[in-house]
Each structure stands twice: as C-alpha cells, then as structure tokens.
Amino acid sequence: MGSPLSLLVVESDTQEVFRLIREIKTHGFSPLYQVVSSWKDWEERVVEEDWDAIVCSMDWQDGKTPQDLLSDLREKKLDIPFIVVAKEAVLGNALQVMRAGAADIIEYSSLFRLPLVLERERRELVYRREKEITTNYLGDSLREIQFQKFALDQATIVSITDASGIITYVNEKFSIVSGYRKEELVGHSHRILKSDEKTLEEWKEMWEVIQKGRVWRGEIKNTKKDGTFYWVDTTIVPFSAQDGSIFQYIAIHHDITDRKLAEDQLTHDAFYDSLTGLPNRALFLVRIEQKISEYNLSSKGFPIVVSVNIDNFKRINNSLGNGSGDDILRIYAKRIESVSGSNATVTRLGADTFAVLVVDFLSLNEANDFANKLLDYLKEIIPYNGYEIYLTASSGIAAFGMAGKEAEDILKNAEIAMFHSKESKIGTVSIFSQTMQEKIHYQLEIQNDLKKAIERNEFVVYYQPIYDLKEKEIGHWEALVRWKHPKKGLVPPVDFIPMAEDSGLIVPLTKYVLDDSCLFVNEVSFVTDKVSVAINLSAEVFQHQNIFHWIVDVHNKTGIPFSSLQVEITESLAMKNMNETIPILSNLRDLGVKIALDDFGTGFSSLSYLEKLPLSIVKMDKSFLNNVVPGSKEALLLISIIHMAHDLGLKVIAEGVEDKTQFDLLADYKCDMIQGYLIAKPMALQEAKEFMQNFKPIS
Template sequence: MLPQHHHSVPPRLRMAHIIAVGLALLVATVTLISMEYASLRHNMTNTMQVQMHIMASNLARSLLHGERVEANEVLASLADAPEIDAAVLYDMHKNQFAEYARRGSLPHAPKVRIKTQAQHQTDLHKSEIWQPIIYGDMQVGMLYMRSNMKGLYRQLLWYIGTTVTVMLVTLFAAALLLSRLQRAMLKAEERAGFLANYDTVTDLPNRHAFNGRFNSLLENARQRNTVLALLVFDLDDFKVINDTLGHDVGDKLLHLVAQRLISAAGGKDTVYRVGGDEFAMILDQPVDVENVDAVANRFIRTLAQPIILNDRNFYIGVSIGASLYPYDGEDAAHLLRDADAAMYYAKSRGKNNFQMFSAEMHHKSSTRLVLETEMRVALEERQFELYYQPQYSLPDQTLVGVEALIRWHHPQRGMLHPSSFIPVAEETGLIVRIGEWALEEACKQAMEWKSLGATLRMSVNLSGRQFRQESLVNTVTKIIEQTGMDSSLLELEITETVLMEDAETTITRLADLKSMGVHLAIDDFGTGYSSMAYLKRFPVSRLKIDRSFIRDIPRDADDVAITTATIQMAHSLKLEVVAEGVETKAQLQFLLEQGSDMVQGYLFSHPVDAQHMTDMVLTGKCKV
C-alpha cells in the first residue's frame, strides 16, 4: 500500500501565522515609536535648556543695568531657532523687561513664577521652561521660554514612516520566508515519508511498507476467511554484476528491473523491494491466488527479455518462491520464511523458475540456516583446516607442488569435505572470509616448508565470489606481505566458468595478479565455455584438466580425444597441463604418452594434513 501524501498547510492556518507575525511587528513598531517620541522630547528639552543657559548668561548684565534694547536684541536671536515661539525676560519684581514672539504679538503672557531653580513642563502642544537669571551669586531675574512641537512631530512622522515601511517590508519578507519554510518543511516531511516507505534506487515501496501492507492484508484475510499468496523474487546471480561492473551499474539495472516488474504486475498488484536484489508481491484476489503459477511465470517471461544498459544486453533470471495463507503459515514471519525456502529451492533446481512451498523445502531451508550459523562459529573457533594434495611432475614423478584443500572439523558431524558446505558459503558470502583465511594459512605453510629447504608451488583455489571482489588484488597483496610469501611460489586457481563471466574485467584482474609474480591456473578446464580468443589473452600459466575427463581414460574414446586435444592445445599456447583425479596406472601411462606436465590424484596420495604433507615434503619424491 502506498503511503499517504501530506496535504498543504490550510489557508486559515497560514493566515493565522501571518497575522501572528504582523501583530508581533505591530507591537514592536509601537514600542519603537514610543521610545523615539520619548527620545525626541528629551533631546528637545535638553536643547532648550542649553539655549536658556546661553541666553541667561547673556541677559544677566542687560537686566542688571536696565538695558532693554540690548536684552531685546539678545532675545531676537531666537528667530534662528524655529522651534522657539516665545521668550520673556522678567526682573525680580515680575515685571516684563524684554520679550520675543514669533509671527506677531506675544501670546498671552504666562503667569509669572519666580523660581530659584530651572523647571520645565511639556504637553502634546508645547514645552515651557523657566530659568533663573544669575549674576555672580545673586538672582536678578527669570527667563521664560516656550517651544512648539512641530519639529518634534515632523521628525516623529519621518521616523514613523520609515519604521512602518521597514516593518511592512519585514512583514512581507517574513510572510514570504514563512511560506518558503512551510513549503520546505512539507517537502522534508514528504521526503521523510517517502524514505520511510520507498526505496530510492527503484522507487518501489520498501520492506517497511511491505510489512505494514502484509500484516493489514493478513488481518483482513483472517476476518473474511480468505486465502493470500506471498511471492518472493530473487534475481539470479545479480551479485556478479555488482562485483564485476560496480554498484552504480547494478543500481541502474535494478531500477530497470523494477520497471519490468511493475509492468508485469499490470498496475493491479504492488511490487515491493525487500532486500538487495529481492522483491515481493502479495496476491489477495481469489483469481490470482488460484493461478499463482501463471502469475509467477508471467514475471519470469517478462524478465527473460534482454535489458539494454550502456549499450549492453543484460539477461536477468529470477527465481520465485511462494507460500499460501493459511496453509503454509498464519503469520507474516512464517509465510516469509516459507516463501524464501521455496525461492531457494527454485534456485537449486537450476534457477529462473518458480516453486511453491512444501514441508521438504522448510527442512532444507532450516538446514541451510543452521549450516550458515555453524560456519560463522567455525571461523571464530578455527574449526577449519587445510589439507594438501601433492602434485608431481612427469615423467620423473618429482614432487613439485601441492593444492590446498579445505576441511571442516565439525563438532558433531566430524570431518566435512568442501562439497557439503562450500555451496552455502558461496551463497551467503561467507566464502570470502573463508577464502582469505585459507589463502593466508596456505602462504604460511609454504613459507614453513621453504624454511625446511623444500621449494614447492602452493596452489590455492579462488571461488567465484572471491574473484569478483573489487578488493581481491589488495587482499592478495596484503596477505603476501603479512606472511612473507614468495609470490613466485603462489598459484591461484580460478574455474573456467568464473573467468568467462566477464572476460574483459577478468583479463585486467588477472594481469594485476600476474604483475605481482603470482602464477595463475584455470581449474576444471573443459567444463566451461572458454573462447580460444580469450584463452590466448588470459595471462595464465597452467590448465588443469577436470577429473571428469580423466576418470574413464583410456576406455572412453571421447574422454581420450578431449584430453589429448586439451594437452596439445595448451602446449601450443605454451601452457603447462595438470591432470586431476589420476587413480590408475593406466591413466598415468596415457598421460605420460600424451605429454601431460603434471598429475595429481589418489594414485599418488589422498589430501593429507600439514604434518603428513611435511613428511612427504622432506622425502621430496614419490614413485608409483
């Protein structure tokens, strides 16, 4: 089910936010205007007081000597101060001695108050000051001055206009910013909602969305007593693409695969991405549930068509498993487990097919899970051990090398051979850690034998998963440095099938390893599909003929022909040949006649532990 989209902020709520901001700005504006008014009044009063002091000092002598004309001239200088409307000079008898009035006659004279200290009084229309006239230490009169408020109000009006303009601009900017912040928050919430429920690579609903939808449909199915089908998809060998071409190409390909799956679903059902290359779909319609096989095969056919990316054709197989509610389980966990088990069974049946869950699959799935857990413990507790099978040169049958083969000392099941656990290690990725451990142990052992005077080539198998690791060359380099391994004694074996998965990338990686002095061999040669053109370009030094071709020699004419042709071809390419699985003297004689360079097999020795191999190393030679 798709997540709900967020709605935009309601207009009323947005208007309420703007009004709140406007009210805050209004309060701020009124406060600032009030403060400015008080400041202007204070400044005006201070200015008048300064003027009064100056006037008082200039008028004191005129008043004392009765010089009215001079006193009037002094007051007349107030004409340069437009805010002063009137000024009156009184003697100590409260008689008017001199005066000044702007624009006409002096207004009604104020009631004379002889004060010994300066006083002022201000209202909305005027400001009045009484200033004593002091000459020496004696008061000789009093000066009255009245100022208008026009200048103050002009300044205040300019301030109000400027402040209101600034506040309106601020309100507009705040409204705009608020709107943008709200949109940004909405986008962030929508993005968070998308990330919580959708996969960013494929744009499909993710595991979180799947879990919610699956549980909801299960509950509905319980109430209605209906049937559900759960399909789990896993792309076949998709990790090869990530390992060889990089995750960037892998992600682009996943997006194209998702589009194919959506197309196959037909818009009726939702496809979910629940893991790296895993997808899921829930069928809750009776017709679809009855035809799960048909639905699954529709997806297989859809993905069978090549996907074009970067001018290359990619063929993506898909293994599909399905489980049914309530027959295979009654909760999400069990149904998922059973669908996974069916999917893995589909892979074991050759991949690119569909399987319904059965009880047998559950047993195999449980066994696989237990084995994976036990292998992790085995790595920690060092339950793995390397055995070594000797390799002998022909025709002198001199011991020249060994192949390292892993064994597992299982606490309950005893000694386990690789075939019983390596396939699961490959699937789970544990093979990378196991392979690194094996390579390090083999290098240490080779250096120990070298210290005893035996110079043997150590042959170590690389799994397909290991070889596809981008860090392979760095890993090999690090192990060689840590163990002090003579790289000329190290041989890495890679199967023919793995080499041909991405031949161009393989050539580059092999060249990097070759440049380190490491020898390279193609293991199980003849079981894959090597191109001669590529085989000439691979920087390998040996071909190992698979034991399946040696087993029936010299009785089987086809095996004789294949082995003979392989040896001749290898020698024409200046490659050495190692024949595996030699068990009889007849096989050995045939290989001698055909010119095989080396042999290994039970005729000479089974794989043995390090101690037994050391005894053989000290002997140095084995004749049959």
C-alpha cells in the same frame, strides 16, 4: 546587504553549522544566529529573542530529541518555525518529528531548499501571528464591530456565509487561491470547492460545533477551479443575533499547501521505493498483514509471497554503469507488475530483489506455475541503448500457514526459498520447506562459529598429491583447508569458505594456509627435494594485495625457495580486474612462484586472457572427463585444450581423476599431471610424509 534573519541553530557539529549558514547566505539572507549545542544552551537562548526560525539537526544529541524540543516550545507557548535537517538514512525517524509539529524536513543533499523554506516559514509565521491577532480580535469584538471590517485583512483568505452555509462574501485572496471569480462563489456553498477528503461524519461534527456558537478549527483540502488542490488551516467563527440564533459565519483560512505536500512526500518516501515507485519492504509487510487478516475472517484470498532476485545483476552495473542498472531495474519492475495483475502487490525489497504478494491462487502448484511464467517473461531480451540485455532471475515461494503465520516470517521464508534456488540452480523456482529453514540455521551457526574457529586454531590443512605423468613421481601438492568443529565434526569447505569470503575472514585463513604450507614444504623436503605446494586465492585475498608481501616474508622467515610455492586463481578472479591482476601475478612469477589457473572451463574460458595472464599451469575441471572415450567429441575437446595449453607454454593438470581408464587416456593425450582419488585423497602432514616414503609410480 541581505535580508536580515534571526536564527537559532541546534547543532553539535561546528562544521555543519558553518555549512548551514553558508547555504543561507548564498541565497541573499544576512542571518543573525545563535548556536545551541546543549540542553542548557537551549533553555537559555530559546527565550532570548523573537526568533524567525529554529534549524535543528537530527544528529544533535544531548539526552534530548527534536521531539523534546518541540514539546518544550509548546510548553513555553512559543510559535517559532521548527525546521529539521537530516541524513537520508534517518528520514524515517524524521517523519515522526514532522508529525510532532516540525514545519519541514530537509535532507542534507537538498540543503538548497533551506533558504526557500526559511523564507516560506517566515512568511507563514507573519501570517499566523496576523491571523491570531485577527481571530482574537474577532472573538472579542463580535457584538461591537461590523463583520465587514475583519474580512478586509488581505493577509488571510476570508469568506463569509449565511446561517445555511451559502457564501455571501469572499475577499480577493480567496479568489486568487481558489481560481474562482467572486461572482462564481457568492450564492453557492463551499461544496463548490469539492472538499472530499473529509467524511460526512466529520462535516456533521463541524456543523454541530459552529451551530452551537463555538469556534471550529481544522485543516481542509479544497479543489481549485483548474482541478488542482490546496490545503487551508481554517478557523470558522459563528456570529449570533441577540436572541442567540446564528445568522452568519466568518471563515479565516491560511494556505498550508507547502507543508502538507512536504508531509505527503515524506510519508511517500517512508513507504515507497524511490527508484521504481513500488511499495517498499515496510509497506509490503503491512499489505501482507492486511491480507492475512482478511483471509482469517473470510477464508478467501490465500496469501502467498513470491520472492524474485535477478541473477548476476552486478555485471550490469559493472559493465554499463549504475545509471543503466537503475533503468533496467525500472523495466523489471514494470514487467513484474504486468504479469502479476491488479490484485497482486509488487514490491522492490532492495537492490535487485523484488517480491509479489498474490491472493488469487488456491494451491502452491498454481503459485509455482505463476512464478515460472514470471521468470520466463523476465528472461526475454531487453533492448537498451543499442544493447540486448539478457538476464535470468531466481524465485522462492512461501505461503501463509506452511511458511509462517506472520508477515515477517512469510517474507523471510520466501527469500530463503529464493536463495535456495540460486544455490541449487539459478533461474529456477523453489517452494519453502522446513529443510531449507534447518539449512539456514546450520549456516548461521557456522557463520557465528567461524571467527571463533580461527581464534581457537580449529582449522587444519590437508594436502592432496599431484602426479607427474612424464616423471612418474609426486612433485606437487595442493593445500586444502579443513575445519574440525568441536561439535559438528569435519565441516566441508563448501559450507564455510563462501562465508569466510563474505565476512573477510578468508584473509587470515589464507595466511594460515600459507604458513602451514611452508612448514609442509620443509617437512616433506626430507623425503624428496622436488616439492611445491599450491595455495588457492580468493578474490578477497587477491584484492587485499598483501599476498606478494606475505610470500616474501615467509620466504625470509623459513628459507623455502619461491619455486616451492604455487598460487591458484579462478577464471572469474582473473577477469575481475585485469589491470590490477596482471601486475601482481607478474611480480609473483618474477620471484619464481608458479601461477595456476584453477577450474579451467567453468567460466569464460577466453583464449585472449590466457595469452595475457602470466600463467605456468592450467588446471582442467573434472567435468571434462565426463563421458570421455577415444574418438568421442569430449575426447577431441580434451585433446584440443591440452594442445592449446602446450602451444602457450603451459602445463596441464587434470583434476578429479578417479580410475585407471581416465589415467591411461590422459597419458595418451599428453596431459602433464593428474590429481584425484586415483592417486590419493587429501591427507594430513604425517600421512603425507608416509605416503611419499611408500609411493610407487603408477604403471
């Protein structure tokens, strides 16, 4: 039979109660417990028994908080250990409960600690009650009983000093805890324990209290003989002679090291990053505020924040695993610290983003030089488990004054500048400007309006024709969505497509484009019976895996042939998960839907996956047409790509064709189709029908 334990559990979830009790029983306890699920239950049951401990969930809700329960215990003058269990996400709030008087905080992933803490708190509860009895007894019997009898209580740490503070007696427990032999302590003052955490003023106040014959209570941090420290909750009782003079003091100490360590750990977790040990965002903002205050007082130490984000870090986690990713982040943290110097504060803001607070620079140019030096160092190869890891980083700079006068504003603007670098050219440094702020506001407005735009049918699909060089006719079109904003006018796709992908709105938007494209096929088929429309698929839509069912449904509803539809995927989408990509594309191809690889040449451009994917068409990015003249290296590359695609049985579309010279070259190089402003800009449905009726082959 396990050790009996009287327990009050404050928890609304029955399953969590069973989980807690099961954990306690597995460690040899035989708990007798009651469950509190409401304030009314609490009022009735907290006074029913002499509970060994109270275990309270941070998720318990009945209009009262754990702090309210602690306050109620104090009002009822009940000394019961109060232990809080909390999820990792609310540990910051749990810290307030600790400060309100909780004995310990236990995270749900560390429930194995609960039985250990219960045993510790039960033991400390016995100690406290014995100490209270001892202390009260001492106070009542100061002139009646010899002080030596009280020092024999082995449940507490006891020391006796004379009026000047010289130790005249310590009990055995004092020696065990401190590591000093009795002979090494007697004859010395308590300074031998190097209690340095209190100021001289605090020690002076303590002496004033006890020299006036009053009892002093407080917490003291002492140093053991081996150099480690321990905390004691101390009560010092002065003894006075018949003339009123103090002639000696009895100090009763209770070891509270475990509780203090738990508090320190909780405080550390609230302000430091658990992975790198660097200050987290909360502490970093405090440091910025401190430097701002110092600068305002002395005009020295100009605060500048440099934000740093690792480019494409997800590929490390995806390829090597999250554990390896964590190792690389620790290496990055050390590198940033080594370059930043001792006067800087380095933080990990979260995920793969860091920041540095510097105060040694007199200008933004100096800060810019520092950021570039930092990025150059971070680019150096990282040897790791047989791999050579190469990563770049992008950076943003924001300075006090120009980028705001509050810590939150400066840090936010440094991150804005960093994101500007990533959008412009990864691996570079940008200094915050008001233009960036305006761009962010614009993007936020676009993001907020995006969902409403779908609901209000503010989107329209434009169609760009694709010219068949061999047949000399228009047989293909690409569907391109446009947003007609009621206030901002025509919003470019580059401004809203990424946001639609991030928010998941790209899924209904793509469905809308598919439906409209089918209407387009039916309308244009009256002009020509050779028509197909290409629809761009983002990774989000593809992963949704409904595109196959969408196309089948729209075929059944509209009757358009599957061959009139073409889906375009990017290289990055194709490479993301080949095991899932190939079956979906193969099913679409089996229906007769054409599969095109868009923007070929801007990604990995691997021949091996070109062979594996069930493609029909390769679309060459317009960058391949730059500087192309007969006989040039660029021309040879262009010819090679076209021949390679033909050898694989694929047709080639050249994008971005804008002049007749490019047209003639592509015709000579046996390119299959061209798309670009030379043929026509994207156009609405009615304009497209008129274009088809009036179109003449290009000669």
